[in-house]
Amino acid sequence: MTNGCGAPAQGGSIDVSTTETVLEGKVLSEGTPVGGAFVRLLDSTGEFTAEVVTSPEGDFRFFAAPGSWTVRALHRSGNGQADVSAFGPGVHAVEIAVA
Amino acid sequence: MSRENVLVSAAWSEENLQTPGVVFAEVDEDTTAYDGGHIPGAVKIDWKNDLQDPVRRDFVDREGFEKLLSAKGISNDDTVILYGGNNNWFAAYAYWYFKLYGHQNVKLLDGGRKKWELDGRPLDKEEVVRDATSYTAQEQDLSIRAFRDEVVDAIGNKNLVDVRSPDEFSGKLLAPAHLPQEQAQRGGHIPSAVNVPWSKAANEDGTFKSDEELRELYAEAGFDGSRKTIAYCRIGERSSHTWFALRELLGHEDVKNYDGSWTEYGSLIGVPIELGSGKES
Numbered sequence: 001m002t003n004g005c006g007a008p009a010q011g012g013s014i015d016v017s018t019t020e021t022v023l024e025g026k027v028l029s030e031g032t033p034v035g036g037a038f039v040r041l042l043d044s045t046g047e048f049t050a051e052v053v054t055s056p057e058g059d060f061r062f063f064a065a066p067g068s069w070t071v072r073a074l075h076r077s078g079n080g081q082a083d084v085s086a087f088g089p090g091v092h093a094v095e096i097a098v099a
Numbered sequence: 100m101s102r103e104n105v106l107v108s109a110a111w112s113e114e115n116l117q118t119p120g121v122v123f124a125e126v127d128e129d130t131t132a133y134d135g136g137h138i139p140g141a142v143k144i145d146w147k148n149d150l151q152d153p154v155r156r157d158f159v160d161r162e163g164f165e166k167l168l169s170a171k172g173i174s175n176d177d178t179v180i181l182y183g184g185n186n187n188w189f190a191a192y193a194y195w196y197f198k199l200y201g202h203q204n205v206k207l208l209d210g211g212r213k214k215w216e217l218d219g220r221p222l223d224k225e226e227v228v229r230d231a232t233s234y235t236a237q238e239q240d241l242s243i244r245a246f247r248d249e250v251v252d253a254i255g256n257k258n259l260v261d262v263r264s265p266d267e268f269s270g271k272l273l274a275p276a277h278l279p280q281e282q283a284q285r286g287g288h289i290p291s292a293v294n295v296p297w298s299k300a301a302n303e304d305g306t307f308k309s310d311e312e313l314r315e316l317y318a319e320a321g322f323d324g325s326r327k328t329i330a331y332c333r334i335g336e337r338s339s340h341t342w343f344a345l346r347e348l349l350g351h352e353d354v355k356n357y358d359g360s361w362t363e364y365g366s367l368i369g370v371p372i373e374l375g376s377g378k379e380s
Contacts, residue, residue, distance in 0.1 A: 019188045047264070048296065061277075
């Protein structure tokens with residue numbers, strides 16, 4: 001609550017409790033991390049759920065719930081997306097290539 | 100109210116960075132974004148440190164708002180162009196807040212920081228210093244701010260628009276999915292509320308959808324234009340974005356933002372809560 005709706009720092013490592021479902025990864029352009037990309041989390045119906053801006057190392061992270069998700073990245077250099085199946089708590093890694 | 104009175108385009112903004120009487124102000128969910136590069140000449144307003152009372156859960160008072168705007172070099176006659184990240188989420192909140200204290204010449208940069216960046220427009224890290232002013236604020240305009248008793252009374256007779264994501268509305272999540280789910284209050288939504296996620300009012304690049312698309316969006320969800328309306332979310336920021344769409348773009352007259360929102364309502368003892376999608380099966 002005290003942090004309101006402001007996104008925490010992207011990247012680094014976090015402790016994930018046994019009940020949390022975390023989706024995290026990097027945005028890459030030809031294998032190079034893309035900082036400052038807009039990453040959108042879309043639910044299984046394509047509905048927008050949340051958006052973060054990647055760290056300088058291209059990292060993003062979402063605290064989601066078990067289910068099927070799509071992560072979509074927008075950047076000046078191009079857009080891209082990837083699907084993630086997170087059927088259970090824990091950290092689910094995903095990379096997004098933009099072109 | 101028409102779109103030209105409340106929104107400016109990124110192109111217009113870039114041409115008017117030096118225009119006297121126009122002040123750009125960045126309000127971001129990520130309060131460090133400004134420091135990494137901002138629209139040239141724009142001042143920064145920190146939604147948390149500048150706009151929230153440091154002790155009580157409330158806004159800074161009228162005097163505090165006067166002090167803030169005076170220090171930022173904003174005068175009563177200036178046209179303030181607000182922008183920020185995430186579809187102007189926090190900029191829309193600041194817009195509502197400026198209106199609450201009676202500043203009429205305020206507009207949003209359509210698409211906010213995202214559109215500006217995707218367009219490849221300039222950002223710089225120059226420190227922005229404006230001469231202090233002597234700003235005079237009005238008493239809060241409570242015709243645009245709803246409190247909890249009014250919200251409970253509105254169940255079943257006003258439009259209650261819950262603008263959180265479907266998973267927050269149903270009670271599955273307690274906070275947006277980019278945040279740790281650490282909230283302690285109950286999940287669900289206010290009975291009779293319709294769920295229209297705030298983000299549906301925006302295009303992918305952060306600009307607002309057309310009036311026609313917006314009208315269709317709310318009508319489809321069961322929004323009744325003949326009724327008064329209260330919008331809410333978790334802490335009142337996303338709902339400012341919807342408040343903007345309903346009142347400033349579509350011209351609905353009696354629309355309030357409930358800034359206590361779910362973090363207040365979902366912690367109240369004795370109020371009704373509805374779970375699930377809310378749609379009749």
